[in-house]
Amino acid sequence: DTGVSQNPRHKITKRGQNVTFRCDPISEHNRLYWYRQTLGQGPEFLTYFQNEAQLEKSRLLSDRFSAERPKGSFSTLEIQRTEQGDSAMYLCASSDRADGYTFGSGTRLTVV
Amino acid sequence: GQNIDQPTEMTATEGAIVQINCTYQTSGFNGLFWYQQHAGEAPTFLSYNVLDGLEEKGRFSSFLSRSKGYSYLLLKELQMKDSASYLCAVRLPDSNYQLIWGAGTKLIIKP
Numbered sequence: 271d272t273g274v275s276q277n278p279r280h281k282i283t284k285r286g287q288n289v290t291f292r293c294d295p296i297s298e299h300n301r302l303y304w305y306r307q308t309l310g311q312g313p314e315f316l317t318y319f320q321n322e323a324q325l326e327k328s329r330l331l332s333d334r335f336s337a338e339r340p341k342g343s344f345s346t347l348e349i350q351r352t353e354q355g356d357s358a359m360y361l362c363a364s365s366d367r368a369d370g371y372t373f374g375s376g377t378r379l380t381v382v
Numbered sequence: 383g384q385n386i387d388q389p390t391e392m393t394a395t396e397g398a399i400v401q402i403n404c405t406y407q408t409s410g411f412n413g414l415f416w417y418q419q420h421a422g423e424a425p426t427f428l429s430y431n432v433l434d435g436l437e438e439k440g441r442f443s444s445f446l447s448r449s450k451g452y453s454y455l456l457l458k459e460l461q462m463k464d465s466a467s468y469l470c471a472v473r474l475p476d477s478n479y480q481l482i483w484g485a486g487t488k489l490i491i492k493p
Contacts, residue, residue, distance in 0.1 A: 301478075301479060303479075303480070310485060310486070311485050311486070312386075312469050312471070312483025312484050312485050312486055313425070313469075313481075313483050314483070315480050315481070315482075318478050318479075318480060320478070325478055326478050326480065361424055361425075365479060370415060370427040370430055371427070371479075371481075372427070373424035373425050373426070374424055375423065375424050376423075376424050378422075
């Protein structure tokens with residue numbers, strides 16, 4: 271297990287389409303986070319899972335966004351009816367302890 | 383609200399030392415992190431401070447003063463590969479380890 275894996279690395283979609291991203295965390299990590307980052311800004315928290323339970327969800331996450339972690343392993347983030355403002359880097363991170371996360375390489379979404 | 387401030391950009395010379403400051407005003411505090419992020423890549427963990435003082439790790443050191451809401455990251459013997467953004471992040475108490483992030487400091491290293 272070499273780290274957190276995210277797919278795809280890049281996604282270009284037309285406005286109004288749905289997209290789904292996948293994150294495979296480090297296998298022994300029970301905590302999984304989704305963040306969104308735009309250019310020149312720090313990451314913004316979207317949602318958090320402990321095992322399969324989604325324990326926290328940011329107010330940034332509109333009804334168009336949904337995340338799952340069905341078996342407490344990989345997670346998916348779906349955006350429905352994409353808008354140009356959704357263009358960003360979507361980062362997944364996992365952790366099993368208090369003193370830091372490991373991030374995946376991210377999925378860069380461009381909505382045209 | 384939560385606020386974390388860092389300089390937007392800094393320039394330093396290869397071989398020199400640079401200090402990147404971070405100040406925070408948050409509703410609570412349960413640790414401060416520094417991450418490095420190269421353009422187009424994910425952040426990578428550098429350091430974690432939860433108690434006051436200096437933590438040294440090779441060429442990188444991080445300092446924390448909780449009473450002042452202040453931290454700095456010190457990079458020594460700068461190398462060209464250190465050109466990156468440096469992000470400061472604070473963990474709030476009882477926050478499921480969620481981090482509040484600064485916007486990052488872009489460090490440019492010149493030969």
